[in-house]
Amino acid sequence: MSTLLNVDNIHTAYGLSRVLFGISLEVVEGECVCLLGRNGVGKTTTMRSVMGLLRPSSGRVVWKGANIVGWAPHRVARAGIGFVPEDRRIFAELSVWENLDVAARSARRPGRWTIERVYELFPALSERRNQQGGFLSGGEQQMLTIARALVGNPELLLLDEPSEGLAPLVVGLLREKIAELKAEGLTILLAEQGVEFSLALADRVYVLQKGTVRHSGPSAELRNDPALLDRLLAL
Ligand SMILES: Nc1ncnc2c1ncn2[C@@H]1O[C@H](COP(=O)(O)OP(=O)(O)OP(=O)(O)O)[C@@H](O)[C@H]1O
Numbered sequence: 001m002s003t004l005l006n007v008d009n010i011h012t013a014y015g016l017s018r019v020l021f022g023i024s025l026e027v028v029e030g031e032c033v034c035l036l037g038r039n040g041v042g043k044t045t046t047m048r049s050v051m052g053l054l055r056p057s058s059g060r061v062v063w064k065g066a067n068i069v070g071w072a073p074h075r076v077a078r079a080g081i082g083f084v085p086e087d088r089r090i091f092a093e094l095s096v097w098e099n100l101d102v103a104a105r106s107a108r109r110p111g112r113w114t115i116e117r118v119y120e121l122f123p124a125l126s127e128r129r130n131q132q133g134g135f136l137s138g139g140e141q142q143m144l145t146i147a148r149a150l151v152g153n154p155e156l157l158l159l160d161e162p163s164e165g166l167a168p169l170v171v172g173l174l175r176e177k178i179a180e181l182k183a184e185g186l187t188i189l190l191a192e193q194g195v196e197f198s199l200a201l202a203d204r205v206y207v208l209q210k211g212t213v214r215h216s217g218p219s220a221e222l223r224n225d226p227a228l229l230d231r232l233l234a235l
């Protein structure tokens with residue numbers, strides 16, 4: 001299996017405020033990789049740097065062999081990276097179907113994920129296809145955000161804190177859905193604060209602390225060593 005994404009020593013700042021201090025990570029085809037870390041360690045900033053929403057001041061973001069630093073976000077998306085942002089920005093006035101249709105048209109990447117197929121994965125969305133996005137529950141909105149990224153037929157899906165703010169039952173359902181995507185061979189980069197959620201899904205984990213990678217390794221290692229995990233998440 002080949003390396004799809006290689007983030008190589010990126011530094012990213014918001015104006016004068018420096019946030020990432022040399023983040024490096026790799027995602028291999030078929031893997032589910034998790035960026036784990038507490039509030040404000042730089043998970044979202046890393047994903048935004050990959051998507052071209054922020055430009056690293058140094059370092060490289062290599063996607064299938066090409067350095068994509070400086071590419072506009074829509075170009076990154078068209079190259080095969082789908083992004084599910086943490087703020088779930090769906091079109092509240094548009095119906096579920098319209099939200100999906102807009103995404104499918106703008107992505108212009110044909111592939112196996114059609115609107116009908118995402119309805120199969122998320123039957124709740126199928127039932128509510130004519131309902132306005134703004135009237136969905138938090139869990140349904142999260143599923144719609146994921147579904148919207150899927151109809152763009154990404155080769156790599158970036159999921160930023162999908163479980164945040166959802167009730168435990170819904171988190172469990174979401175976990176099953178992400179596991180299904182993984183089982184179908186979709187490559188996933190997940191950002192999470194939820195330890196149980198991420199360790200259940202991920203093959204490998206990068207633990208971030210204050211804009212640096214503090215630890216990386218197979219998730220089984222952290223599952224089997226709660227003391228190490230506590231130590232890594234203490235800061
Ligand atoms: N738009 C911004 N302008 C200035 N600083 C920002 C901005 N967004 C985030 N930061 C700062 O950058 C740091 C990293 O934030 P980031 O959102 O990447 O963290 P995170 O790991 O995603 O956290 P969370 O789990 O809360 O989503 C934090 O100190 C945060 O305050």
Ligand SMILES: [Mg+2]
Nearest residue numbers: 043044086161
């Ligand atoms: Mg975040």
